[in-house]
Amino acid sequence: MLEVTNLNASIDGNRILNGIDLSVGSGEVHAVMGPNGSGKSTFAHVLAGREGYEVTGSVALDGADLLEMEPEERAAAGLFLGFQYPVEIPGVNNMYFLRTALNSVRRARGEDEISAREFLAVAREAMALVEMKPDFLERSVNAGFSGGEKKRNEILQMAVMQPRLAVLDETDSGLDIDALRVVASGVEALRGPDRSMIVITHYQRLLEHIRPDVVHVLVDGRIVESGDHTLALHLEEHGYRDFGEQDGAGQRLSGV
Amino acid sequence: MTTATGTPITTRTDGNDPAGAMPLPTRRDEAWRYAPHRDLARLAFGPAPQAVDVPADVLAGIPQLGGPLVVMVNGVVDSELSQLESLPAGLTVHPGGGADGGDSRLAPHTELDAAAPVDAYDALNRSLSGNGVSVLVDAGEQIDPPIHVAHLLHPGDAPNAVCGRVRITLGEASAATVVETHVSVGDLAGGASVRTSIVLEADATLEHLVLQDLSAQQMLLARIEVNQHPRSRLRARSFNLGGRYGRIASQVDLVGEGAEADLAGLYSGSGDQVLDQQPTVVHRAPGCTSRQAYRGVLDDSSTGVFSGGIDVRPGADGTDARQSNDNLLLSRQAEVDTQPRLEILADDIACQHGATVGQLDPTALFYLRTRGMTEDEAGRVLVNAFADQVVEEVRHDAVRDWLSRRLGHDHD
Ligand SMILES: Nc1ncnc2c1ncn2[C@@H]1O[C@H](COP(=O)(O)OP(=O)(O)O)[C@@H](O)[C@H]1O
Ligand SMILES: [Mg+2]
Numbered sequence: 001m002l003e004v005t006n007l008n009a010s011i012d013g014n015r016i017l018n019g020i021d022l023s024v025g026s027g028e029v030h031a032v033m034g035p036n037g038s039g040k041s042t043f044a045h046v047l048a049g050r051e052g053y054e055v056t057g058s059v060a061l062d063g064a065d066l067l068e069m070e071p072e073e074r075a076a077a078g079l080f081l082g083f084q085y086p087v088e089i090p091g092v093n094n095m096y097f098l099r100t101a102l103n104s105v106r107r108a109r110g111e112d113e114i115s116a117r118e119f120l121a122v123a124r125e126a127m128a129l130v131e132m133k134p135d136f137l138e139r140s141v142n143a144g145f146s147g148g149e150k151k152r153n154e155i156l157q158m159a160v161m162q163p164r165l166a167v168l169d170e171t172d173s174g175l176d177i178d179a180l181r182v183v184a185s186g187v188e189a190l191r192g193p194d195r196s197m198i199v200i201t202h203y204q205r206l207l208e209h210i211r212p213d214v215v216h217v218l219v220d221g222r223i224v225e226s227g228d229h230t231l232a233l234h235l236e237e238h239g240y241r242d243f244g245e246q247d248g249a250g251q252r253l254s255g256v
Numbered sequence: 257m258t259t260a261t262g263t264p265i266t267t268r269t270d271g272n273d274p275a276g277a278m279p280l281p282t283r284r285d286e287a288w289r290y291a292p293h294r295d296l297a298r299l300a301f302g303p304a305p306q307a308v309d310v311p312a313d314v315l316a317g318i319p320q321l322g323g324p325l326v327v328m329v330n331g332v333v334d335s336e337l338s339q340l341e342s343l344p345a346g347l348t349v350h351p352g353g354g355a356d357g358g359d360s361r362l363a364p365h366t367e368l369d370a371a372a373p374v375d376a377y378d379a380l381n382r383s384l385s386g387n388g389v390s391v392l393v394d395a396g397e398q399i400d401p402p403i404h405v406a407h408l409l410h411p412g413d414a415p416n417a418v419c420g421r422v423r424i425t426l427g428e429a430s431a432a433t434v435v436e437t438h439v440s441v442g443d444l445a446g447g448a449s450v451r452t453s454i455v456l457e458a459d460a461t462l463e464h465l466v467l468q469d470l471s472a473q474q475m476l477l478a479r480i481e482v483n484q485h486p487r488s489r490l491r492a493r494s495f496n497l498g499g500r501y502g503r504i505a506s507q508v509d510l511v512g513e514g515a516e517a518d519l520a521g522l523y524s525g526s527g528d529q530v531l532d533q534q535p536t537v538v539h540r541a542p543g544c545t546s547r548q549a550y551r552g553v554l555d556d557s558s559t560g561v562f563s564g565g566i567d568v569r570p571g572a573d574g575t576d577a578r579q580s581n582d583n584l585l586l587s588r589q590a591e592v593d594t595q596p597r598l599e600i601l602a603d604d605i606a607c608q609h610g611a612t613v614g615q616l617d618p619t620a621l622f623y624l625r626t627r628g629m630t631e632d633e634a635g636r637v638l639v640n641a642f643a644d645q646v647v648e649e650v651r652h653d654a655v656r657d658w659l660s661r662r663l664g665h666d667h668d
Binding site: 050 | 617618619620622623624625626627628629630631633637638640641642644645
């Protein structure tokens with residue numbers, strides 16, 4: 001489903017991603033783990049089409065060349081990015097935002113716009129999935145949301161948009177135990193044979209709830225190791241020292 | 257391009273009126289620094305031209321508020337277009353032209369008229385506008401339907417500029433909403449100087465809305481003077497949207513203890529528009545509160561001006577005055593000039609002011625685009641969200657709907 005080949009990215013001449021190769025099959029969940037500053041968010045942004053990077057290499061989603069597309073075209077092609085830092089948009093309510101988002105990708109795919117009634121049903125279901133309070137739809141997008149609410153909102157948006165490939169950038173960071181459970185069960189519920197996920201995380205604990213098919217270790221913008229879920233446990237115990245991280249002691253994995 | 261070559265402003269009026277003695281403002285006058293002086297100099301003021309046709313679609317283009325309507329064509333009340341039958345009890349509307357029968361409630365306005373004019377356009381207004389339309393609310397009355405004063409500008413070749421006058425008095429403990437709209441017929445170059453004076457007696461509450469949506473070559477020079485007596489409340493909202501130059505200068509005098517003035521506005525420009533907000537609140541009595549909150553959205557090579565004055569006079573202790581001005585620049589050529597004018601001569605004062613000038617947040621744009629919105633769509637959503645903070649505060653649905661349509665918002 002997703003084929004990343006020799007992906008490089010730099011900003012102002014500073015190389016951040018160094019030849020990433022990654023292949024994600026349909027229905028698979030891959031975890032990408034790595035210390036702070038290793039390039040995890042950059043990888044996610046480059047996949048989603050953020051401007052400002054010089055990018056080489058290739059990324060194909062279901063055979064289509066993602067790097068040639070605008071961010072909105074990537075969304076229409078089925079890519080979803082869950083942001084590490086979801087953006088606050090005061091003055092735009094969630095109802096309008098979600099409906100506009102959903103209708104934008106539907107239009108781009110040549111589908112009809114969703115009716116108000118159908119939309120409400122979709123939104124309610126997504127809200128229930130992440131236990132969002134009923135006043136959610138009237139509130140401004142992420143404005144004044146707690147950290148946990150923001151991350152739950154990302155999963156809620158994923159549930160509404162029903163992507164082919166979801167890239168979740170540290171959706172688990174900054175969450176208390178309850179919020180982590182809600183987010184994890186939301187992700188689990190959206191797992192399916194036609195949907196792949198790349199779950200970017202700094203900690204092992206999300207992976208206790210969501211068992212990934214493959215775990216990759218990203219250090220200095222390159223994947224230095226891939227393995228099954230036991231790799232995450234190894235990292236939990238030993239940190240990234242074994243993988244060329246200079247100052248592993250400063251990058252303890254457990255705890256917040 | 258048609259250039260109006262009317263007689264210059266200073267000789268158009270009577271030899272013995274004050275305008276003749278006042279020179280036109282220039283760039284060196286702080287309050288006029290960013291005005292398009294070359295275009296302003298082409299205005300030739302004179303009395304309203306006789307009998308002009310007003311196409312039906314012009315009236316259809318203004319908000320339909322369902323309440324009393326005064327239509328002023330080139331500053332003169334058009335009684336056929338106006339709807340002044342069956343006014344609510346407690347409301348009087350004098351259509352001007354000497355028909356106010358010496359109503360004693362207009363005396364405070366006459367006093368205001370005695371003060372020296374602040375500039376040449378103000379002086380011209382006093383000599384040319386006559387006594388204008390008067391809106392009077394009896395003490396203790398609450399007038400629910402908004403009272404709409406629609407100014408239609410229909411310039412001729414020469415003169416191409418006219419003057420309008422509105423007087424509003426709210427008696428003690430009364431309440432009302434007055435909406436002034438400024439629209440134009442056709443697309444000739446022209447302008448209007450419109451002066452509104454407002455007197456709020458003790459405990460009165462007024463909501464005053466100004467909607468400026470002139471066509472591209474026209475200019476509005478609006479001056480609003482307010483006198484507020486004890487505990488009276490003003491809620492003023494201006495929407496400065498159309499025209500070559502839209503100037504809304506207001507001076508609010510808080511003369512009675514405990515009066516409150518809440519002023520806000522939105523200016524939204526494109527092309528080479530200049531949209532100029534010049535609010536000043538003068539705290540003359542103790543324990544008064546004032547707010548100024550203005551937002552600007554400037555596209556293309558338009559210019560936004562905010563010059564907000566807070567003037568706290570000796571003895572106005574316990575004043576609470578706040579001012580904010582936030583701007584969104586949508587193009588490299590757009591410009592905003594923002595400046596607080598503070599003069600504080602009393603004790604125990606709370607005074608805050610702040611201004612921001614920014615562009616659309618690239619991270620927010622990216623966020624929306626990852627949710628499938630095109631760059632244009634995402635930009636529109638963010639601009640509308642910014643502007644809506646002013647629009648949403650308008651209480652009257654018909655005005656809010658008109659604004660949403662005018663600003664191209666499709667929020668439901
Ligand atoms: N906009 C940027 N400009 C310059 N350097 C950046 C920018 N974004 C990220 N970087 C640098 O790239 C590296 C990787 O950052 P990031 O992808 O955010 O890492 P992670 O998400 O793994 O913590 C860091 O050294 C960071 O400082
Ligand atoms: Mg990151």
